[in-house]
Amino acid sequence: MAPYIPDNYLPNLKKYKYQAIDKSLISKYVLAEYWNQLVKIFPLTMAANMVTLLGSLHVLVAVVLNQIYAPNLVETCPSWVYFAFSACIWIYGSFDAVDGKQARRTGTASPLGELFDHGCDSLVVSLIMTLFASTCQLGESWWTAALVFFALTNFYMSTMEEYHTHILFLGYFSGPVEGIISFSTATLLTGIFGPGFWAKSVYSFAPLPSALVDVLPPLTLAQSLVVSMGVMLIPTVYTSFSNIASACREQNKSALSAFADAIPFVASIASMVVWLAASPDVLHQHLVLFLMFAGFAFSYIVGRVIVAHVTGAPFPKLNRMHVPIFFGTANAIAPSLGLAKMFVGENEVTLIWICLAYTALQYAHFALEVINTICAYLDINCLTIKHQKKAK
Numbered sequence: 274m275a276p277y278i279p280d281n282y283l284p285n286l287k288k289y290k291y292q293a294i295d296k297s298l299i300s301k302y303v304l305a306e307y308w309n310q311l312v313k314i315f316p317l318t319m320a321a322n323m324v325t326l327l328g329s330l331h332v333l334v335a336v337v338l339n340q341i342y343a344p345n346l347v348e349t350c351p352s353w354v355y356f357a358f359s360a361c362i363w364i365y366g367s368f369d370a371v372d373g374k375q376a377r378r379t380g381t382a383s384p385l386g387e388l389f390d391h392g393c394d395s396l397v398v399s400l401i402m403t404l405f406a407s408t409c410q411l412g413e414s415w416w417t418a419a420l421v422f423f424a425l426t427n428f429y430m431s432t433m434e435e436y437h438t439h440i441l442f443l444g445y446f447s448g449p450v451e452g453i454i455s456f457s458t459a460t461l462l463t464g465i466f467g468p469g470f471w472a473k474s475v476y477s478f479a480p481l482p483s484a485l486v487d488v489l490p491p492l493t494l495a496q497s498l499v500v501s502m503g504v505m506l507i508p509t510v511y512t513s514f515s516n517i518a519s520a521c522r523e524q525n526k527s528a529l530s531a532f533a534d535a536i537p538f539v540a541s542i543a544s545m546v547v548w549l550a551a552s553p554d555v556l557h558q559h560l561v562l563f564l565m566f567a568g569f570a571f572s573y574i575v576g577r578v579i580v581a582h583v584t585g586a587p588f589p590k591l592n593r594m595h596v597p598i599f600f601g602t603a604n605a606i607a608p609s610l611g612l613a614k615m616f617v618g619e620n621e622v623t624l625i626w627i628c629l630a631y632t633a634l635q636y637a638h639f640a641l642e643v644i645n646t647i648c649a650y651l652d653i654n655c656l657t658i659k660h661q662k663k664a665k
Contacts, residue, residue, distance in 0.1 A: 277577075277643050278584055283650050285585040289384045291373075293441040297450045300443075304370070304450070312371040312378065321376035322389045323656050328368025329393040335361035336400050339407050346403070346561065347412040355464030358404055359457045365397065366453030381658055384583040385647045388576075389655065391432070392640060395575045398424050398448070399568035403561065405456050408463050409471040409495035413560035416499050418549060421564050422542055423502045424448070425571050427509055429538050432575050434513040436582045437531050438520040444512070446505070471495040534588045538574065541595060544602040551605035552621060559622055566625055569632035570594045573639055580643055594635060597628040 295301075315324055335358050342350040372390055376382040402424045406417040427448065435441045443449065463471070475497035476486045492500065514532060521528040545567055549556040555563055577589040601624060607614045616624040644655050653659050 276646070277580060277639060278646050279586070282584040282586045283646075286384050286583060286647060286651060288585075289583045291382070291384075291387055291441075292439060293443065295443040295447075295450075296445050297443060297447055298445065299454070300450050308367070308371050308374065311367055312374040315371075315375050317379055318658060318661075319375065319379075320654065320656050320658050321372045321379065321381060321386055324368050324372040324375050325386075325390050325393050326656065328365045328372070329397055331361040331364045331368075332397045332400050332404075335404055339404055340561075343407045344561065345413060346407040346417060347410050349410070349468055350407075352464045352467075355408060355460050355468075358408060359461035359464065362401060362404070362453060362460065363457040365401075366449065366457070369394065369449060369453075379658060379661075381653070383647075383651055383653060385644065385651070385653065385655065388579055388583060388643065388647070391579050392572065392576050394449075395428060395572040396568060398428050399564055399571065401456060403564060405459065408460050408468060409498070410468050411495055411499070413557050415549075415556070416496055417560060418546075418556065418564070419503065420499050421567070422546070423499070423506050425567075426538075426542065427506055429571070429575060429578075430510050430513040430535070432578050432582075433534055433538075433588075434516055436534075436578055436588060437517045439582075442512075442516060444509070531588075534590075537591050537595065541570070541574065541598050544598050548598075548602040548605045551602075551609065554618070555605075555621060555625065559625060562622070562625055562629065566597070566629040566632055569629065569636045570598060573632065573636045576636070576639060576643075594632060597631055601625070601628060 338354050338357055339350075342348060342354050369390065373382070373386070376386050399421050402421045403417070406412075406420055411417045411420070431441070446452075472493050472495070475492045475494045476489065478494065481489075517531050518528040521531050545563075549560075549563070573594040574589075574592065577592060581587065581589055604614060604616050604621070604624065614621075647653075648655055
């Protein structure tokens with residue numbers, strides 16, 4: 274098996290420099306001082322990656338609670354569970370915001386930090402969307418699938434943009450800041466008022482003429498938020514492509530070639546949509562399981578892009594994680610092509626479990642191999658501080 278980081282790209286790790294542009298007004302004027310004070314609770318002997326990990330584990334706690342009280346994303350949870358969701362999401366976002374500060378405090382900033390941070394974020398993004406779908410009681414439906422796929426698309430485009438521009442752009446409204454605030458607040462309000470208000474017509478919250486409401490499609494408040502995310506995704510994707518095009522012009526590279534790097538991801542999302550459309554039982558009865566599989570596959574695909582970014586390697590195209598996605602889709606659409614379906618009914622559920630196991634193990638292998646390779650080359654540890662350096 275070829276290494277995830279070929280030896281000839283390892284020297285680029287020592288040349289890498291993290292760059293970011295954050296336009297968020299909330300970050301600058303509201304949360305900056307909170308983050309500056311929060312990071313001080315962590316001892317200087319604690320590694321920044323440990324801060325990242327601890328924050329991410331809070332989301333896993335929330336997911337476990339959700340599986341206990343609302344496994345089908347439609348059940349009403351006790352109020353304290355929604356409060357726990359809110360707290361866990363807020364703690365995750367807060368720790369995610371200060372892990373870089375902790376790295377600078379301890380003088381241990383490295384490319385591994387960005388890889389570890391983005392790797393955890395890529396795993397968490399689909400989990401938070403599932404928690405939000407459960408809070409809104411969207412159930413196992415296209416609304417929940419769309420919510421997750423919109424979030425994954427936004428994350429992928431941001432990662433692809435960073436690869437080509439060498440800068441992480443965070444706009445006036447970004448997932449790590451405004452998104453975390455929105456989801457934490459939404460779950461908090463649900464704990465106070467109950468989830469019932471999410472099922473109310475969105476038009477009951479807006480003073481629209483009845484004649485206009487009659488011609489508009491019926492939407493609940495929860496569904497309108499999913500639509501809003503989809504609409505907001507359009508300018509986000511456009512901005513990413515625009516920034517990539519500008520960077521390609523400066524670097525004398527082909528913008529079309531860079532744009533083509535999105536094709537494998539688009540093919541993956543499209544395949545999953547086709548799979549769900551062809552297998553309605555999976556969509557309406559096993560969507561949570563399916564999205565767990567999709568989350569690991571997505572994290573691996575994004576992780577390969579991040580590794581290529583920090584090592585200066587070529588952009589990764591199709592990889593072994595696309596195999597279960599395309600195979601499952603081929604199985605689902607086989608009858609429409611006049612072919613026999615290999616996995617039918619409960620056997621298709623078994624196939625998804627196999628895909629989940631494959632993607633989880635493959636991602637674990639990828640993560641451990643990359644971490645060990647970088648740690649060995651840079652002579653650092655991942656979750657502890659090997660060499661205490663002078664903080665910057």
